[in-house]
Amino acid sequence: MLSCVQFPLWGQRSGNRKAVKKDNVTVEALMDQYRFTEAIERLEADIAQANRRKKPTESLEATLEKARSFSVMLSATEKVYFIDSMVVDKQKFLSAMHFGEDCGFFDKASALVPESVKTRKLGEVAYRNELANKIYFSQQADGISGLFVTERAGDSWSRPKALSGIAHDGAVQDYPYVMSDGVTLYYADQREDGVGGYDIYVTRYNAEKDEFLKAENIGMPFNSPANDYMYVIDEVNRLGWFVSDRYQPEGKVCIYVFQPNESRQVYDAMAMGEDWLREVARLTSIRHCMLNKTALAKAKSRLQQIIDSEPDRNSNRNANRFLISDDKVYTSLLQFKSKEAQRLAIEWSKEKESLDHEEERLERLRKNFDVTEATATERQRLMEQENLVYTKREVVNDLAKKMRRAELQRK
Structure with missing residues (x-):
């Protein structure tokens, strides 16, 4: 896989950002390098100078507000x-x-x-x-x-x-x-x-x-x-x-x-130092x-x-098989003679599909579960999923019994 490499950034943000230049280094360049403290000092000096010369400062002040905000954000860079x-x-x-x-x-x-x-x-x-x-x-x-x-x-x-x-x-x-x-x-x-x-x-x-x-x-x-x-x-x-x-x-x-x-x-x-922090923040x-x-x-x-x-995620599941008795299995809803049994079969199919989905999720959780490294949240998530699957199995089994009873009792 190709890894991501560095090119200049800040110019991607907006084409109307005014560069403030001093000693051949612009505020735009400082912002691009996440050198926000230096950018703030430069902008404060430029605003003071603009005020002395009675020149507009709105653009400088807007950039200063951003630099201060980004400086705070940099100090809170997430450890990823x-x-x-x-x-x-x-x-x-x-x-x-x-x-x-x-x-x-x-x-x-x-x-x-x-x-x-x-x-x-x-x-x-x-x-x-x-x-x-x-x-x-x-x-x-x-x-x-x-x-x-x-x-x-x-x-x-x-x-x-x-x-x-x-x-x-x-x-x-x-x-x-x-x-x-x-x-x-x-x-x-x-x-x-x-x-x-x-x-x-x-x-x-x-x-x-x-x-x-x-x-x-x-x-x-x-x-x-x-x-x-x-x-x-x-x-x-x-x-x-x-x-x-x-x-x-x-x-x-x-x-x-x-x-x-x-x-x-x-x-x-x-502990990290500003240079290191800037590097990890910029990726x-x-x-x-x-x-x-x-x-x-x-x-x-x-x-x-x-x-x-x-490849199999969007493939169709196997068609439902409705077990009616030891010697009778339906493969279509049209085979039901009892309307009540047919209604229960539809409900059973929906619950069975939901159970299959939750069982697959439980299997993935178990595969990824490491007893020695699992966090409290992961343990809780696994336990809740096990309880959910148990409950859904009970619902599916109960519906299957009612469906069979309704079909067999039809005269």
Whole structure:
């Protein structure tokens, strides 16, 4: 795989940023190198000089505000351990990303959003949740592109509803992903207070108020002066993904694969030193922050399992076989003579499909479970999944008994 290499960044953010030059070093160059403290000192001096000369300072003050914000963000750079990175064509990046089934499904919005829902210009990528009953996507409204959701209602889809609570103070919002908890939403937004073009944000749904909380920038090293988006966490397989065009030529992007943290960890800036912190925040090379050899091999093995399972992921399951008695097995709903038994067979089929899905998820959890390294969260997740599968098996078995009884008792 091609690794991601460095090219100049800051110019990707905006073409109208005014460079402030002194001693042959511009503020733009300082910002590009994450030398925010020096940029702040330079800007403060330039603003003071502009005030003395009675010249406008609005542009300088706006840049100063950003430099101060980014300086704070740099000091809180998350400690992330990477697994791999690869350079791909921008138009084909989705095909190079490999998610477990529990992550739901991604596709170009034009392909995934139902025709009945397409009323306005769509964004780039849409997301369908694990249960396949919600599709999140971006579409234009009032001159800007915001996030919407449509929900399955029987065989149709509801009218798109804007995600309440998410401020539309950027030009474009896109690349949504909702975690399996149904609450945590990641997406990309082009906001003026962001680091780059697209920055990655996270928010959570407040059920009581029926709206999302104020979104937060997830910070460095995920966001940069370039475009960063398509942030996905595969909890079951302990893999994280995001896409960036930092350091890339036109038409190319880099896909980063990392191991997500159970809780946010940040670098000790004092112990690391500013130069090192800048390097890991900029992701000039993931070699600085790779997993150790053993953990890296395990992570790549989990990724390979997902890749190996993909050819069969969309294949049809074996047709249901309805066991009626020791010598009677139905292979079609049309064979039922009892309407009640037929109704129970339909319900059984749905529950059986759900059970199969949860059993597959349990099997993946067990394969990835390491007794010596498992966290409390992973142990709890495995126990909850085992309980869920046990409960669903009870439901399936009970429905099977009722279905057989109803069919055999029909006169």
